[in-house]
Amino acid sequence: MARATGRAIAALVLLVGGSSAFAADVAAGRAKALMCQACHGLDGLSKVPDAPNIAGQTESYLALQLAAFKAGTRKSETMNVVSSTLSEADVANLAAYFSAIEIKVVKIPGE
Numbered sequence: 001m002a003r004a005t006g007r008a009i010a011a012l013v014l015l016v017g018g019s020s021a022f023a024a025d026v027a028a029g030r031a032k033a034l035m036c037q038a039c040h041g042l043d044g045l046s047k048v049p050d051a052p053n054i055a056g057q058t059e060s061y062l063a064l065q066l067a068a069f070k071a072g073t074r075k076s077e078t079m080n081v082v083s084s085t086l087s088e089a090d091v092a093n094l095a096a097y098f099s100a101i102e103i104k105v106v107k108i109p110g111e
Contacts, residue, residue, distance in 0.1 A: 024059070024092040024095065024096035025089075025093050025096065026093070026097050028089075028097075029093035029094045029095070029096050029097025029098070030042075030097050032086075032094055032097075033094060033097055033098065035082065036082075036094070039051035039078070040052075040054050041055075043101060044056065044098045044101045054098045055098055055101035056098075057099055058099055059095045059096055059099035060095070062094065062095035062098055062099055063091050063092060063095035066083055066086065066091045066095065069083035070083040070084060070086060
């Protein structure tokens with residue numbers, strides 16, 4: 001089981017980190033993000049309790065998580081269904097878009 005999981009993770013790293021024939025397109029990612037807005041918001045800030053904030057996450061992290069949902073190695077009923085419709089370009093574009101959103105910390109508790 002652990003060996004299969006390791007192979008799946010290695011495959012995801014190659015998928016996400018490997019060279020691709022296209023450059024990520026933030027504008028295309030924004031257009032595709034319309035399907036994400038009910039849960040994650042177009043601004044990447046969660047609109048429902050079970051969805052995480054994804055704005056400002058690193059591009060590689062977001063792409064890896066989307067690829068894991070698509071491959072079924074990360075489980076979420078909603079995300080496994082949604083990600084199954086995404087192309088490799090969609091994954092890269094969405095990751096580029098949400099990672100490009102700037103987050104500003106305006107108050108740190110206790111300071």
